Amino acid sequence: xxxxEADVAAIVAASEGSNADDEHxxxxxxxxxxxxxxDALARHALAHLEEVAAALRRVxxxxxxxxxxxxxxxxxxxxxxxxxxxxHVACAG
Numbered sequence: 001x002x003x004x005e006a007d008v009a010a011i012v013a014a015s016e017g018s019n020a021d022d023e024h025x026x027x028x029x030x031x032x033x034x035x036x037x038x039d040a041l042a043r044h045a046l047a048h049l050e051e052v053a054a055a056l057r058r059v060x061x062x063x064x065x066x067x068x069x070x071x072x073x074x075x076x077x078x079x080x081x082x083x084x085x086x087x088h089v090a091c092a093g
Contacts, residue, residue: 005042005046048084051084054084054086055083055084065079068087069087069091070091072088073088074086074087074088
């Protein structure tokens with residue numbers, strides 16, 4: 001995960017010294033907007049990777065598939081739809 005964070009930081013750093021006048025470019029989005037999009041996508045991907053890592057830890061400690069709120073089993077259908085789920089639907093809301 002840290003490698004991905006470094007990749008995003010490198011993208012941002014590479015464009016910081018640019019003298020491009022993106023505020024007046026009629027062709028589309030500004031560099032700042034694009035950078036914000038990349039940052040948001042990277043943060044989402046990193047969060048998902050952490051959810052996957054946490055699910056794998058639950059598999060290892062044999063708590064995978066058990067609701068963290070009430071302790072009851074999470075239905076198989078929910079785990080198939082969302083393998084990183086930590087609760088069943090009733091406790092998720």
